[in-house]
Amino acid sequence: MSWNLDSDRPIFAQIVEHLQYDIISGVYQPGQKLPSVRDLAAMASVNPNTMQRALSELERDGYMHSERTAGRFITEDTNMIQALKTQLATAQIQEFLERMSKLGLTQEEILNLVSKNMKE
Amino acid sequence: MNNLVSVKGLTKIYNSTTALYNVDLDIESGHIVGLLGPNGSGKTTLIKILCGLLHPTSGSVLVDGQEVGVYSKSIISYLPDQTYFNGDLSIRSTIEFFTDFYPDFDPQRAYGMLDNLNINPDSKLKSLSKGTKEKVQLILVMSRRAKLYILDEPIAGVDPAARDYILRTIISNYDPEATIIISTHLIADVESTLDDVIFLQYGQIALHASVDEIRSKEGKSVDALFREVYKC
Numbered sequence: 257m258s259w260n261l262d263s264d265r266p267i268f269a270q271i272v273e274h275l276q277y278d279i280i281s282g283v284y285q286p287g288q289k290l291p292s293v294r295d296l297a298a299m300a301s302v303n304p305n306t307m308q309r310a311l312s313e314l315e316r317d318g319y320m321h322s323e324r325t326a327g328r329f330i331t332e333d334t335n336m337i338q339a340l341k342t343q344l345a346t347a348q349i350q351e352f353l354e355r356m357s358k359l360g361l362t363q364e365e366i367l368n369l370v371s372k373n374m375k376e
Numbered sequence: 377m378n379n380l381v382s383v384k385g386l387t388k389i390y391n392s393t394t395a396l397y398n399v400d401l402d403i404e405s406g407h408i409v410g411l412l413g414p415n416g417s418g419k420t421t422l423i424k425i426l427c428g429l430l431h432p433t434s435g436s437v438l439v440d441g442q443e444v445g446v447y448s449k450s451i452i453s454y455l456p457d458q459t460y461f462n463g464d465l466s467i468r469s470t471i472e473f474f475t476d477f478y479p480d481f482d483p484q485r486a487y488g489m490l491d492n493l494n495i496n497p498d499s500k501l502k503s504l505s506k507g508t509k510e511k512v513q514l515i516l517v518m519s520r521r522a523k524l525y526i527l528d529e530p531i532a533g534v535d536p537a538a539r540d541y542i543l544r545t546i547i548s549n550y551d552p553e554a555t556i557i558i559s560t561h562l563i564a565d566v567e568s569t570l571d572d573v574i575f576l577q578y579g580q581i582a583l584h585a586s587v588d589e590i591r592s593k594e595g596k597s598v599d600a601l602f603r604e605v606y607k608c
Contacts, residue, residue, distance in 0.1 A: 263597035266588040298548035302568045
């Protein structure tokens, strides 16, 4: 099915994020070959040129590389993937903490609630 | 980048009505372009001029570097907003007709898409529902290997599931060098498949920008922007 994209943010940025999540979560394994631009675009129901730009960006950042005739592959550098995971997780935690402090919770209360929920 | 379509100072006047006024427009190859605008804004007039079905009152139109004529017609695959098929023919005979008529028509592709949408090629066109008829027409138009596809309201009468299928088909089948111009009111459905959008208003171009430019500048979807600009 097509990817879930927000209607108010640039599509390009959302595709980059989506692919980053796919790499981190192992939908695409390190060293694995990616589907073609056109197939990915069709899967996501997005414009092929936008998909191409997103892939180029991920390539520039080193998360994938293309081999002339063979296609495009995910990096085998697992440290890099791990770092990306930490980076995205940190961003989400920051966001979460901000929302919790808007609810008026102290750091201690947040910690308690989180560990309570994790036990359940 | 080379421009597949280059329009300069285009004006079209019907008796006392000005449908297009002094339009300048360049469209590159390899792009999927949305032609958007309220009813009566000049979308179909512009499309018909590109296809050589109407003559401009003034101005110039070049398609792939040449004036509209035999050559431009041979590289444009056009889906009109009305049916023009003979209802007594079966889909299969219509495909044969297209194969004879257009050297760039690929019957395999047409049969493949018909199969995916569970449409029986032996049914007569007049026996089909409105939506199925629209699907068949779009399949025929997209089965040509054209340089420019011009689709006037291609998905209006089609159910949402088939709409998704059709858009995916357009994305995965079209030649990366080809350009597709889609005129539609269903902006939200096609938005993420478009490179650029052109907003027409009172026969003039109100906006020509990429979808992501609009989204990052306005912080809203093209659909939302359209509703705001053309609020009644």
